[in-house]
Amino acid sequence: xxxxKNIKKSFDGVExxxxxxxxxEKGKTSLVIGQSGSGKTVxxxxxxxxxxxxxxxxxxxxxxxxxxxxxxxxHLRTEMGMVFQGSALFDSxxxxxxxxxxxxxxxxxxxxxxxxxxxxxxKRVNLVDAHHKFPAETSGGMQKRVAIARAIVMNPKxxxxxxxxxxxxxxxxxxxxNLIQEITDEYNITTVINTHDMNxxxxxxxxxxxxxxxxxxWEGTNKEIxxxxxxxxSDFVYSSDLFKKVRQVYLRELEG
Amino acid sequence: MIYLENIGRYFLMLKxxxxxxxxxxxxxxxxxxxxxxxxxxxxxxxCFISFFVGGVVAIQTALNxxxxxxxxxxxxxxxxxxxILEFAPTFISIIMAGKVGSFITSxxxxxxxxxxxxxxxxxxxxxxxxxxxxxxxxxxxxxxxxTIAMFLGIIGGWLASIYGGFSTSADFVQGLQIDFIPFxxxxxxxxxxxxxxxxxxxxxxxxYYMKGGALEVGKASTTSFVWTSVVIILINYxxxxxxxx
Ligand SMILES: Nc1ncnc2c1ncn2[C@@H]1O[C@H](COP(=O)(O)OP(=O)(O)OP(=O)(O)O)[C@@H](O)[C@H]1O
Ligand SMILES: [Mg+2]
Numbered sequence: 001x002x003x004x005k006n007i008k009k010s011f012d013g014v015e016x017x018x019x020x021x022x023x024x025e026k027g028k029t030s031l032v033i034g035q036s037g038s039g040k041t042v043x044x045x046x047x048x049x050x051x052x053x054x055x056x057x058x059x060x061x062x063x064x065x066x067x068x069x070x071x072x073x074x075h076l077r078t079e080m081g082m083v084f085q086g087s088a089l090f091d092s093x094x095x096x097x098x099x100x101x102x103x104x105x106x107x108x109x110x111x112x113x114x115x116x117x118x119x120x121x122x123k124r125v126n127l128v129d130a131h132h133k134f135p136a137e138t139s140g141g142m143q144k145r146v147a148i149a150r151a152i153v154m155n156p157k158x159x160x161x162x163x164x165x166x167x168x169x170x171x172x173x174x175x176x177x178n179l180i181q182e183i184t185d186e187y188n189i190t191t192v193i194n195t196h197d198m199n200x201x202x203x204x205x206x207x208x209x210x211x212x213x214x215x216x217x218w219e220g221t222n223k224e225i226x227x228x229x230x231x232x233x234s235d236f237v238y239s240s241d242l243f244k245k246v247r248q249v250y251l252r253e254l255e256g
Numbered sequence: 257m258i259y260l261e262n263i264g265r266y267f268l269m270l271k272x273x274x275x276x277x278x279x280x281x282x283x284x285x286x287x288x289x290x291x292x293x294x295x296x297x298x299x300x301x302x303c304f305i306s307f308f309v310g311g312v313v314a315i316q317t318a319l320n321x322x323x324x325x326x327x328x329x330x331x332x333x334x335x336x337x338x339x340i341l342e343f344a345p346t347f348i349s350i351i352m353a354g355k356v357g358s359f360i361t362s363x364x365x366x367x368x369x370x371x372x373x374x375x376x377x378x379x380x381x382x383x384x385x386x387x388x389x390x391x392x393x394x395x396x397x398x399x400x401x402x403t404i405a406m407f408l409g410i411i412g413g414w415l416a417s418i419y420g421g422f423s424t425s426a427d428f429v430q431g432l433q434i435d436f437i438p439f440x441x442x443x444x445x446x447x448x449x450x451x452x453x454x455x456x457x458x459x460x461x462x463x464y465y466m467k468g469g470a471l472e473v474g475k476a477s478t479t480s481f482v483w484t485s486v487v488i489i490l491i492n493y494x495x496x497x498x499x500x501x
Contacts, residue, residue, distance in 0.1 A: 050374050074276070077380035088371035102379050105279060 001026050002047065002158065002190055007056030009039075009046055016042050017053065018214035027188045029181050029204045031195055034211035035236065040194040041085060043211065044160055047192065048082060049073060060158065078106050081151030085162040085194075087143040089135040089150070095142075096122070096131040099149045106154065121149040124183075126175060141168045148176065152183055159184065159191040165200065173197065177204050198243055201225065210236065226250050266461050273389055273457075276382040283390060290394035294356050295401060301355060302348055306339075306405040309347070310412030313338050318422030331423040332431020335413035337440075344405040345444045346492050349451040352398075353484035357459040360391060361480040364463025365473040373464070384464065391456040398452035399445055406444075443499045450495065451488055458484045 002024040009017040016039045024030040032040050045051045047058060049065060058065045060076060068076065089098050096118050103114045122128065125145040135143055144164060151159060161180060165173035181204045184191040195201065201208060205222035210233050218233045225237060226247055238244045277283070317334040364387055367373050376383040410432065417423040423431075462480035466472055 045374075048378055050377065070276075074380040074382075077378055080378060082375065082378045084371045084375060086371055088375040090372055090375070091366075091370070105282060105379065105381060 001059075001061055002192070003059040004047070005057045005059070007043075007046055007053040007058065009042055009051055009053045016214055017046065019056070020211070020214075020216050021056075022209050022216060022219060024190050024192050024207065026190050027185060028206040029184050029191045029193060030207040030209065031193050031201060031205045032209045032211060033195060033201060033236070036196065038211045039214055040211060041162055044162055044192065044194055048080065048160060049077070078102075078154065079157040081154065081156035081159045083144070083147045083151050083159075083161040083164050085166070087135070087140075087147040089143055089146055091135050094132050094134055095127070095138065095146050098135070098146055099153050102150065102154045117153060118149075121153050122146075124152070125149045125179060141172050144168060144176065145172075148179070155187055156189060159189045161191070161193045163194055163196070165195070165197055170199070173199065174203070180204070198237060198240075201237065212236075226254075262461075265465065266457070269384060269388075269461055269464065270457065272382065272384040273392070274385070276385060278382065278386045278389070282386075286386070286390035287393050290390045291397060293359070294391065294394050295397050298352060298355055298401065299404070301351070302401055302405050303408055305351060306344065306348065306408040307412040309343060310335060310339055310409030311416030313343065313409070314413035314416045314428075315420055315422060318417060318420070328423055328427040329431035329434060331417050332413070332428035333434055334431075335417075335428075336410060336432050336436075339409035339413070340406055340440055340444050344402050344409055345447045345451065346488065348402060348405050349448070349455065349488050350485050352455055353459075353488060354481055356395075356455055357481055357484045358477040360456070360459035361463040361466075361477045362473050364460055365466045365476050366470075368464065368466055369469055369473060387464070388457065388460045391460060392453060395452040395456040396449075398455065399448045402444070402448045439499075443495070446499065447492060447495050450491055454484060454487055454491065458487060 004020060004022050004024075006019045006021050007017055008015065008019050020043065032043060034040050042051060046053050052066075063076070065073070065076070089095075090101065093101065096115075099118045099121060100114050103109055103117060107114075109117070118131075122131065125148050127142060127145050127149065130138055130142055130146070135146070138146070144167070148161070148164060151161070159180070164180065165176045168176060177200050180191060180193065183189060193200070193204075202222055205225065208218075208220055208222060208225055209216055210218040212232055218228065218230045220228065225233065228234060234247075238247050278286075314331055314335045318331045321330060364373075367387070373383050373387075376386060414425070414428050414432075417428050418425050459480045462476045462483070463473075466476040
């Protein structure tokens with residue numbers, strides 16, 4: 001479980017996060033949504049400790065991050081997996097070397113054990129014939145999946161994904177969403193996903209946090225988001241006519 | 257002010273580079289890779305430049321001796337002195353600041369802008385140690401490069417003198433041997449060793465702390481070249497003052 005208490009973060013005097021508090025539970029996929037530029041990435045990076053918030057605190061299963069020693073922070077980080085918005089694969093390494101990297105760095109497994117694990121996670125993300133390619137030789141969607149494989153290879157306790165399915169076709173996007181939800185459930189991971197994909201919101205939003213102008217404007221589940229009267233959320237989520245109709249149909253079904 | 261701040265950050269960076277070592281089995285591979293990229297990869301250009309500049313030094317010296325009272329062996333003597341004292345250690349280091357330095361800055365800078373460094377940090381890797389330490393170790397072999405540069409520079413001078421008809425082989429070799437002070441070689445290698453550390457760390461600093469995108473990577477490489485050269489020239493002055501006077 002991750003508890004966030006009133007975190008604030010600014011860049012060059014401009015406040016991007018203006019005091020955000022929420023909790024992300026174990027075994028659930030929590031989504032952070034909001035317009036482009038609303039601070040989702042900054043929020044996620046603050047959770048990871050890549051940005052240090054000026055105020056507020058973050059608790060990982062009860063341990064306050066800022067109070068940990070450097071060594072403890074490093075250890076905590078080995079329990080985290082992160083999928084960056086731009087994948088952030090090591091471009092001097094092949095796909096399988098990328099995925100193997102955390103294992104080589106932090107475990108004492110034999111090469112064949114590591115190879116088995118790599119094969120397993122790559123299969124898990126539906127990548128079977130790209131092992132020896134370099135990131136530059138793969139498509140954006142493949143890179144995303146390699147990034148996910150690398151993030152889960154160590155069986156993390158906390159998984160963070162920054163727009164894991166942006167730039168993917170709808171089918172692959174759903175595969176990725178389901179995959180993340182399955183892993184979260186299977187290994188009881190605390191998962192936080194940034195997204196502006198409404199499909200993900202409907203499908204896997206076990207908890208949704210809506211950011212607007214640096215504040216948390218709404219939070220709830222994907223069931224509740226249909227019923228909410230909060231205008232800024234419905235403006236954002238149901239901005240397209242299609243989703244407006246979907247909402248009406250859904251609400252009618254609920255009544256009937 | 258910004259200069260002072262950068263100097264402070266540079267030393268803080270060095271502190272992190274030497275703390276929390278990366279696993280040795282990983283580090284070893286990285287070191288071999290850096291030796292290949294930084295040392296072996298620079299051999300060609302260093303050999304080429306040394307040989308021809310050594311030749312030019314000999315020709316220039318010969319052409320500037322018009323007084324018949326000046327002994328012929330001076331060509332060999334001057335070539336040896338300039339190659340060992342300045343040309344190989346300092347001049348080649350400036351070239352390396354361009355070649356190796358901009359390579360280091362742009363490769364680390366690219367990792368910064370594509371969030372690969374963040375990815376390392378998130379995994380719990382000490383990214384400074386992982387990225388910079390192997391470069392420092394690899395470049396500690398740099399004095400060997402300079403030994404070869406000295407050798408080829410002198411060979412270049414020797415061949416240019418003979419084939420250009422500026423001096424006989426015997427005169428040249430006599431010049432090479434005359435008034436030889438072994439401490440000059442020590443001085444040259446002390447310099448080289450210090451330069452190798454600068455060549456590894458200053459370009460890393462500019463790559464690691466850069467902000468922005470691809471355009472800024474290019475700018476960081478240029479800035480890194482300028483400052484690496486400036487520091488090499490300044491340190492050269494200080495070491496010369498300390499050791500030779
Ligand atoms: N390192 C930084 N330095 C200065 N400003 C930053 C930095 N990172 C982000 N910002 C600013 O913070 C704001 C929020 O950016 P952020 O990347 O978090 O948006 P986002 O919600 O992730 O958007 P998107 O959906 O497009 O990814 C932006 O105005 C951005 O300019
Ligand atoms: Mg973002």
